[in-house]
Amino acid sequence: MKSEPHKVFEQLLNSKGLKVTKQRNDILDYLLKAKKHVTPEDIYRDLNKKDANIGRATVFRTLHLLENAGFADKIQFADGRLAYEHKFARPHHDHMICVECSSVLEFSNATIEKIQEEISKKFMFKPLWHRHEIFGRCKKCNKMD
Amino acid sequence: MKSEPHKVFEQLLNSKGLKVTKQRNDILDYLLKAKKHVTPEDIYRDLNKKDANIGRATVFRTLHLLENAGFADKIQFADGRLAYEHKFARPHHDHMICVECSSVLEFSNATIEKIQEEISKKFMFKPLWHRHEIFGRCKKCNKMD
DNA sequence: TATATAATTGAGACTGATTCTCAATATCAT
DNA sequence: ATGATATTGAGAATCAGTCTCAATTATATA
Ligand SMILES: [Mn+2]
Ligand SMILES: [Mn+2]
Ligand SMILES: [Zn+2]
Ligand SMILES: [Zn+2]
Numbered sequence: 001m002k003s004e005p006h007k008v009f010e011q012l013l014n015s016k017g018l019k020v021t022k023q024r025n026d027i028l029d030y031l032l033k034a035k036k037h038v039t040p041e042d043i044y045r046d047l048n049k050k051d052a053n054i055g056r057a058t059v060f061r062t063l064h065l066l067e068n069a070g071f072a073d074k075i076q077f078a079d080g081r082l083a084y085e086h087k088f089a090r091p092h093h094d095h096m097i098c099v100e101c102s103s104v105l106e107f108s109n110a111t112i113e114k115i116q117e118e119i120s121k122k123f124m125f126k127p128l129w130h131r132h133e134i135f136g137r138c139k140k141c142n143k144m145d
Numbered sequence: 146m147k148s149e150p151h152k153v154f155e156q157l158l159n160s161k162g163l164k165v166t167k168q169r170n171d172i173l174d175y176l177l178k179a180k181k182h183v184t185p186e187d188i189y190r191d192l193n194k195k196d197a198n199i200g201r202a203t204v205f206r207t208l209h210l211l212e213n214a215g216f217a218d219k220i221q222f223a224d225g226r227l228a229y230e231h232k233f234a235r236p237h238h239d240h241m242i243c244v245e246c247s248s249v250l251e252f253s254n255a256t257i258e259k260i261q262e263e264i265s266k267k268f269m270f271k272p273l274w275h276r277h278e279i280f281g282r283c284k285k286c287n288k289m290d
Numbered sequence: 291t292a293t294a295t296a297a298t299t300g301a302g303a304c305t306g307a308t309t310c311t312c313a314a315t316a317t318c319a320t
Numbered sequence: 321a322t323g324a325t326a327t328t329g330a331g332a333a334t335c336a337g338t339c340t341c342a343a344t345t346a347t348a349t350a
Contacts, residue, residue, distance in 0.1 A: 017325090017326085018326070018327090019316080019317050019325085019326055019327065020317075020318095021316075021317075021326090021327065021328080023327085023328075023329095024327095040307085040308085041306095041307085053329070054329080055328065055329035055330070056307095056308085056329085056330095057308090057309075057310080057328080057329065057330085058327080058328065058329070060307090060308065060309075061309095061328095080307095080337095082307090096264075096265065096268060096270050096272070098270075099273060105268050107264050107268070109260055109264065111256065111260060112257050112260055112261075115254055115256060115257055116257075116279060119241075119252050119254065119279075120241065120279060120281065123250050123252070123284070124283075124284035124287070125241050125243075125250060125279070125281055125282070125283055125284065125287075126281045126282040126287045127241070127279050127280070127281040128244060128280055128281040128282070129279075129280050129281075130277070130278060130279040130280060131276065131277070131278050131280070132275070132276070132277045132278075133275060133276045133277075134261060134264075134265060134270070134272050134274075134275040135272070135273050135274050135275065135276070136265065136271045136272040136273040136274075137271040137273070138269075138270055139268070139269035139270065142269070142270075142271045162296090162297085163297075163298090164296090164297055164298065164345080164346050164347070165346075165347095166297090166298065166299080166345075166346075167345095168298085168299075169298095185336085185337085186336085198300070199299090199300080200299065200300035200301070201300085201301095201336095201337085202299080202300065202301085202302095202337090202338075202339080203298080203299065203300070205336090205337065205338075206298090206299095206338095225308095225336095226336090227336085
């Protein structure tokens with residue numbers, strides 16, 4: 001039982017003359033199962049716990065591969081750390097990031113997206129992607145200020 | 146003839162029991178005169194060209210000082226490099242960043258800002274600041290694709 | 291102005307994240 | 321199964337930024 005994302009990923013690899021490897025599949029799996037945004041170090045640490053060895057370099061290489069293919073996205077916490085999430089069957093969204101506990105809320109707003117398009121057009125700027133992050137304190141962290 | 150921003154900066158320093166130094170003034174000056182967003186390395190390099198020596202550590206320390214005081218803001222290019230701009234008598238704005246040439250266009254939109262407030266409220270999230278960056282190709286770089 | 295005190299400084303060591311190198315290994319078309 | 325080619329992990333290298341600390345400088349006060 002190979003999941004749909006794995007099939008799609010495999011197609012991408014084939015189409016680029018790249019090979020399907022255990023490491024690449026494990027990393028994709030990890031992202032698919034993650035309940036939150038995960039750092040490269042999370043992936044490296046957890047995949048090495050169980051299953052013998054996977055190198056840090058491979059984690060980064062695979063994340064870039066997924067990102068470039070449009071299968072993963074990254075966000076950045078207030079302290080600069082990067083975290084990833086997969087994009088299979090998930091609509092585009094942006095983030096509110098707690099500066100205290102690094103928890104993340106997701107939001108999306110059609111009006112904002114539309115205005116962005118209009119602004120880009122006005123400036124003859126060809127938008128490829130965007131990042132809209134609101135930093136602040138989440139409900140929980142705000143209470144205990 | 147001390148500029149208004151320098152006076153305000155001096156007040157900040159005094160109010161915190163910090164000292165007014167040549168290095169801090171030079172860095173503020175550099176930001177005030179810069180025509181574009183500048184990196185810490187730009188500041189370090191250029192200030193050392195002319196005027197004897199100023200350490201990298203001091204550049205970073207002073208940028209953080211200015212940032213925390215609300216006198217400077219940073220943006221991040223597509224490759225991850227950080228750049229700063231001063232905020233004296235400049236209204237809030239967001240950025241469109243060219244992935245080819247790293248040129249930056251500025252925009253601001255009241256509707257977007259308002260919607261952000263509403264979304265934050267809905268999630269009981271206390272917004273402190275935000276970053277809204279559109280990455281793509283500027284008019285010039287788009288032509289020569 | 292001289293002195294005392296406390297903040298600031300730059301050099302360079304250090305850190306953490308990421309990238310690079312390369313020889314050994316795994317994948318895949320045939 | 322074989323051969324051509326892509327991938328791998330270890331560890332070295334890089335890079336931005338931070339830290340440490342002894343020497344220096346700013347400033348309050350006498
Ligand atoms: Mn998300
Ligand atoms: Mn700007
Ligand atoms: Zn929180
Ligand atoms: Zn451009």
